[in-house]
Amino acid sequence: MSSERLEAHRAVVGESFDIRRALPSRHRRTIGAWCFLDHAGPANYKAGQGLTIGPHPHIGLQTFSWMVEGKILHNDSLGFSQWIHPGQVNLMTAGRGISHAEESPQDVAGRFQLAQLWIALPENERHREPSLQHHPELPLLDRGGFRITVLAGTFAGERAPAEVFSPLLGLDLATVGSAATELSLDPSFEHGVLTLEGAPSVDGKTLAPGTLLYLGTGRGSLKFESSAASRLLVIGGRPFGEEILLWWNFVARSAAEMETATRDWLEGRRFGQVRGARGAPLVAPDPRGLRMRSAGG
Numbered sequence: 142m143s144s145e146r147l148e149a150h151r152a153v154v155g156e157s158f159d160i161r162r163a164l165p166s167r168h169r170r171t172i173g174a175w176c177f178l179d180h181a182g183p184a185n186y187k188a189g190q191g192l193t194i195g196p197h198p199h200i201g202l203q204t205f206s207w208m209v210e211g212k213i214l215h216n217d218s219l220g221f222s223q224w225i226h227p228g229q230v231n232l233m234t235a236g237r238g239i240s241h242a243e244e245s246p247q248d249v250a251g252r253f254q255l256a257q258l259w260i261a262l263p264e265n266e267r268h269r270e271p272s273l274q275h276h277p278e279l280p281l282l283d284r285g286g287f288r289i290t291v292l293a294g295t296f297a298g299e300r301a302p303a304e305v306f307s308p309l310l311g312l313d314l315a316t317v318g319s320a321a322t323e324l325s326l327d328p329s330f331e332h333g334v335l336t337l338e339g340a341p342s343v344d345g346k347t348l349a350p351g352t353l354l355y356l357g358t359g360r361g362s363l364k365f366e367s368s369a370a371s372r373l374l375v376i377g378g379r380p381f382g383e384e385i386l387l388w389w390n391f392v393a394r395s396a397a398e399m400e401t402a403t404r405d406w407l408e409g410r411r412f413g414q415v416r417g418a419r420g421a422p423l424v425a426p427d428p429r430g431l432r433m434r435s436a437g438g
């Protein structure tokens with residue numbers, strides 16, 4: 142059974158936040174329909190220096206925010222203004238187009254840890270109307286000392302409330318001490334495991350934060366062990382099967398679509414208006430570079 146260790150790379154989000162980007166990576170662009178995975182923090186920030194991401198557009202995807210520590214405020218062009226607290230999932234379906242902004246509480250020091258993922262929408266859903274779901278309560282299970290939160294999909298008969306459009310799975314495993322369990326997996330799914338904190342072992346090997354363990358299809362179970370406090374994220378899904386293009390904040394199928402979306406954002410069409418955001422709107426990079434990149438492979 143295939144498994145592969147992929148190093149996350151560092152990226153900067155907002156004005157100064159250091160994050161680890163596990164997906165897409167050079168060698169793997171999707172795990173099921175999951176096409177993006179950023180792990181931000183854990184970090185303490187000073188008053189006035191929290192996360193600020195100004196208004197920016199999305200198409201063709203769902204943003205899936207899993208708040209681990211701290212809280213952020215989401216504002217979007219549908220008019221939703223929603224605080225996201227620890228243990229909650231915020232799911233924004235961009236479809237044909239939406240814009241949003243995210244920010245930490247202002248003028249107070251805080252602590253912050255967030256996993257933000259994107260889910261690619263399949264061809265028959267990617268032009269749908271945009272929507273927002275906020276899920277303050279998720280199914281919880283206890284297994285061998287791990288507290289398991291079902292973030293997306295179904296696990297052990299427990300179904301997460303997030304509305305998704307491809308067969309997929311998202312789990313958070315957390316322990317404050319020693320724990321060991323073997324979880325059943327759907328063998329038709331491929332999976333990825335990312336350690337958020339601590340030094341647990343997965344499939345018998347230590348998995349440090351910053352490395353994504355990729356597991357191909359055909360796996361019916363996976364062992365997790367930890368001798369101290371740790372936290373892991375498990376994502377999975379049926380291999381997506383559609384070629385996607387991911388560029389800036391867009392998921393589409395062609396450079397022409399990216400250019401149109403960029404122009405629409407620049408000229409104030411399609412993506413509405415985000416009210417109540419502190420940060421300035423983000424400026425899209427020049428999509429001509431994308432056409433050259435696609436042409437060059």
Ligand code: MN
Pocket residue numbers: 197199204241390
């Ligand atoms: Mn966004």
